[in-house]
Amino acid sequence: MPGTLGYSVNENPNIEHPASRALNISIRAAFLLAVFACATLPLFVFGAPGDAPDAGKPAVGAKLRSGSPAERRAAVEAVLYGKGRAADGELSQALRAEKEPETKVRLLKTLGNRGGAEAVKALSETLLKDPAPLARMVAAKQLRRLRGGKTASDALIQALRSDQDADVRSACASALGSYPVPEAAKALTDAAKDRDPKIRRHSALGLTEQPKTAATEAALSALEKDADAVVSAKTRAWRAKGKAKGKAKGKAGKRP
Secondary structure (H helix, E strand, C coil), rough: CCCCCCCEEECCCCCHHHHHHHHHHHHHHHHHHHHHHHHHHHHHHHCCCCCCCCCCCEECCHHCCCCCCCHHHHHHHHHHHHCECCCCCHHHHHHHHCCCCHHHHHEEEEEEEEHHHHHHHHHHHHHCCCCCHHHHHHHHHHHHHHHHHHHHHHHHHHHHHHHEEECHHHHHHHHHHCCCHHHHHHHHHHHHCCHHHHHHHHHHHHHHHHCCCCHHHHHHHHCCCCCCHHHHHHHHHHHHHHHHHHHHHHHHHHHH
């Protein structure tokens, strides 16, 4: 009489039934296939550890140097939207040479997406040296995203103090919130007293993202009472949001 394990009750239980043996082989094969799939799937999705992520995309570095503005713009957009590739050095050189405003803005955004030391250097140079206020403002916004260390923070502080365009200075004030260093906090507390309400408003945003000190808290308290209604309202809102985040982090840290 057959038993549940594939052998007769009168047979030796140590002798594997052919049907049971076939089932065991199938199960082992399925298990090994699953292990192989788990091990190799990341290689198909992300590539091997040494593979360049853009290796399969067409190179457009030469087109970045084209005499045709339309061809340069198309090359930049190809890199920006992941349809082409170019080395960091090629993008930085193209940024320094580009005169067409829209293409320059796209190059700045592309470098902001790319990140790295070369991008931070090129963006910082643009912020301090480019004659176009729009390019300087976009460079400041990209540096806020990158959190590019001392090179970036020094450029943002210098531009906040010396740039002649209010929009550029405002962008620098917001960006410095991403750089929690004493020099940035000092620049923001100084800018919080600026005559331009837009700069005071963006300084408030930057200050709420800085580590709390007596100086930053005093500057924020003064901005909450600013004569400009927008400045005072925004400061109160940003400060309350920062306090709420701090409480949430504190509660999360106390969880077992």
